Amino acid sequence: MEKTGRTMLAKIWDQHVIARLSEDTDLLHIDRHLLHDLGGSRGLLDLKSKGLTVHNPELTFATPDHAISTQHGRAGTSKIGQELLVALRAETAASGITMFDVDQPGQGIVHVIGPELGLSLPGTTIVCGDSHTCTHGGLGALAFGIGSSELTHVLATQALIQRRPKTLRARFEGRLPPGVVAKDMILALIGHIGAAGGTGYAVEYAGSAIRDLAVEGRLTICNLSIELGAKMGMIAPDEKTFEYLRGRPYAPQGALWERAVKAWRELPSDADAVFDREVVIDVATIIPQVTWGISPEHVIGVDGRIPDPMAVEDPARRAAIETALEYMGLQGGALIAGTPVDWVFIGSCTNSRMSDLRAAAEVARGRKVAAGVRAWVVPGSETIKREAVAEGLDKVFTDAGFEWREPGCSMCLAANGEVVAPGQRSVSTSNRNFVGRQGPRARTHLASPASAAASAIAGAIADVRMMGR
Amino acid sequence: MPKPFDKLTAIAAPIMRGNIDTDVIIRIERLVGNSVRSTLGKWAFGALRYLPDGSENPDFILNREPYRQAEILVTGPNFGCGSSREGAVWALQEMGIRAVIGSGFGDIFFANCFQNGILPVVVDKAVVDSLAADIEATQGAGKVSIDLETQTIVAPSGQRHTFEIDPRRRDGLLQGLDEVALTLKRDDEIRAFQASDRAARPWIHFARTPA
Numbered sequence: 001m002e003k004t005g006r007t008m009l010a011k012i013w014d015q016h017v018i019a020r021l022s023e024d025t026d027l028l029h030i031d032r033h034l035l036h037d038l039g040g041s042r043g044l045l046d047l048k049s050k051g052l053t054v055h056n057p058e059l060t061f062a063t064p065d066h067a068i069s070t071q072h073g074r075a076g077t078s079k080i081g082q083e084l085l086v087a088l089r090a091e092t093a094a095s096g097i098t099m100f101d102v103d104q105p106g107q108g109i110v111h112v113i114g115p116e117l118g119l120s121l122p123g124t125t126i127v128c129g130d131s132h133t134c135t136h137g138g139l140g141a142l143a144f145g146i147g148s149s150e151l152t153h154v155l156a157t158q159a160l161i162q163r164r165p166k167t168l169r170a171r172f173e174g175r176l177p178p179g180v181v182a183k184d185m186i187l188a189l190i191g192h193i194g195a196a197g198g199t200g201y202a203v204e205y206a207g208s209a210i211r212d213l214a215v216e217g218r219l220t221i222c223n224l225s226i227e228l229g230a231k232m233g234m235i236a237p238d239e240k241t242f243e244y245l246r247g248r249p250y251a252p253q254g255a256l257w258e259r260a261v262k263a264w265r266e267l268p269s270d271a272d273a274v275f276d277r278e279v280v281i282d283v284a285t286i287i288p289q290v291t292w293g294i295s296p297e298h299v300i301g302v303d304g305r306i307p308d309p310m311a312v313e314d315p316a317r318r319a320a321i322e323t324a325l326e327y328m329g330l331q332g333g334a335l336i337a338g339t340p341v342d343w344v345f346i347g348s349c350t351n352s353r354m355s356d357l358r359a360a361a362e363v364a365r366g367r368k369v370a371a372g373v374r375a376w377v378v379p380g381s382e383t384i385k386r387e388a389v390a391e392g393l394d395k396v397f398t399d400a401g402f403e404w405r406e407p408g409c410s411m412c413l414a415a416n417g418e419v420v421a422p423g424q425r426s427v428s429t430s431n432r433n434f435v436g437r438q439g440p441r442a443r444t445h446l447a448s449p450a451s452a453a454a455s456a457i458a459g460a461i462a463d464v465r466m467m468g469r
Numbered sequence: 470m471p472k473p474f475d476k477l478t479a480i481a482a483p484i485m486r487g488n489i490d491t492d493v494i495i496r497i498e499r500l501v502g503n504s505v506r507s508t509l510g511k512w513a514f515g516a517l518r519y520l521p522d523g524s525e526n527p528d529f530i531l532n533r534e535p536y537r538q539a540e541i542l543v544t545g546p547n548f549g550c551g552s553s554r555e556g557a558v559w560a561l562q563e564m565g566i567r568a569v570i571g572s573g574f575g576d577i578f579f580a581n582c583f584q585n586g587i588l589p590v591v592v593d594k595a596v597v598d599s600l601a602a603d604i605e606a607t608q609g610a611g612k613v614s615i616d617l618e619t620q621t622i623v624a625p626s627g628q629r630h631t632f633e634i635d636p637r638r639r640d641g642l643l644q645g646l647d648e649v650a651l652t653l654k655r656d657d658e659i660r661a662f663q664a665s666d667r668a669a670r671p672w673i674h675f676a677r678t679p680a
Contacts, residue, residue, distance in 0.1 A: 018655070018658050018659055018662040019655055019658050021637065022635075022636070022637045024635075025635070025637050027652060027655065027658075027659075029659070029662055029663070029666065031673050038500070038501065041503060042503050045503060050649070052649070052653075055659070056663075056677075057677065058674075058675040058676065058677040059673075059674075059675065067501050078501075080501050080502045081501065083502070083503075084501070084502065084503070087503060096677065121672070121673075123670075124673065129553055130552070130553055131551065131552045131553040131577055133553075144577075145552075145553035145577050146553060146577070146580075147553050147554070147555035147558070147577060147580065147581035147584060148555040148556075148581075149555060149581065149584035149585070149648075150580065150581075150584065152649060153648055153649050153652065156649050156652075156653065157649065157652045157653060157656070157659060158659065158663070159652055159655075159659050161648060161652065163635065165576075195488055195547055195550060196488075196546060196547040196550065196573055199547065199550075199573055199574075199575070199576060200573075200576065226551075226577075229547065229550060229573075229575065229576065230576070231576040231577055250675075251672075252671075252672035256671060256672050257672075259671075259672070260670075260672045263670065294488075295488045295490075297488075316485075316487070320486070320487055320488075323486065413497050413552075414497060414498065415497040415498060415500075415501055422521070432490070432492070432551065434490045434492040434493065434551060435490075435492065435493050435516050436492060436493070436496060436515075436516050437492050440496075440516070440521075441516075441521065
């Protein structure tokens, strides 16, 4: 029998097998373990209560992001958020784990700082107690979110028991039209195959439009893998990846760098590798995307109409649309553009990097946020914040009436007191439009940074292509 | 260490809405803090279970008898999608749920169930629909039986359905195995792997700084 080529997943996976536990389940070595304030100290305390110690503190890194306030001076941090921050400091110090604390370079949203510091590298296994750990796959890593029990397991053993997933290759082919960015590509894919379309799979994103993307866009693509149902998403590393990583604080240097790059060049899937499922998207047909409902699969082009339940035959689908429209306070059949908004949130592990802030600032420059709209810009990390300030982006935003905040997860998940009020409507560059995600009864529309900025200016869901820039 | 799971005969509640995510199962602010365990049961399904004024929503199935007593949920597609929060499983457990039956679950939620001795059963959507119809035909009074050893579900009507499950995970649940303790027995293998990997990929392995 002719031997077929291997996928990138298989190559990375096989390199990390400590022991084969069954036909499809292995004990895998974990190269990088990232902790945050919500679950980090809990895991370390859990470990201590079991009489165990951290197996490899030097491969474990921590930063506060979820429960801290993004107000200046962190003034809005709740009592319990502060307790978690203090506990993270104490428990990481006691275990010899490096922590990037508030106001220090290195602090930020955990999925922003991993790549930024060069902790996340091609061919590594990366876990974190957060489902958006798939983000790091944008550098060619095998990265995925884990729960509290698995987190304790990794702290204790630097290893994890995992069942090998099936493989899905999503090929984005063609050239992106103007105004269409990575966020639109991945939302379009979720709309196409659904929020469970990737369940049980590791997704590899490929094709000419992926190769054309800069690394930050690739991180955005992989970030939303979990919204496809896939806990792992990855993109083959290439020259752009290597250039992005070169010289970063934790990336290898000198001769070791050359050796690492040589190994990383072997990682991409072989040309004859076979995937369990293939999907092809023609990116030339994508227009800026915006969600209308309560699942990321509830997504349409910004020039489109909200689905009309009366036009849907299948009773389960019709009921699902009605439920979503009732929650969102929208009329089936209406145009989505022009829907008035109360809030705009630019930030999160999806879209808070320099390219995202530049795209939003480009739209905001010289304009004003519409009356009655509150608009926040929350940079993904302390380093990004400083770079953006050095570029004058903070001034562009504040001149336009946006609030410029400190780095953190903020309004993406509302674990820090930063919420959209009940019944209010938000355009958000984050990753989840779930019921109550941005606060009880908050209504969330997911979109790209430029689309969000355009909506802030218009005071309504807006097509960035109509903004004349 | 999870409690073992072998057999269960209990009231089952069909919650057939698709894409019930972990934010709906338990809101994040209920999970902020290091001592939230045992406080979560009453907040499970908060957005569906309570009205804006905080009173119970009489239309939500788990607020009605006999479904209040449910230990099994029969769920719509993609139940438990979304975040990695194990609090979603803890919240279900604290409200008395011991098994969930559906056509598919969020991957991380699915893994978290096993860590807590909760059985997630994946069956075809047709089986889910038939089970839900069977339960509703008895107004919820008819119990559903699950036998993990024989991988069988018996509906209130007596109809039997079989299900597939990863044998490793089945055995882990049947015995209530502690995965951390099991993996630590392989610590020699872990250390041997790290030693050879350090030679192959030295850029992965940093020097340890003393605590």
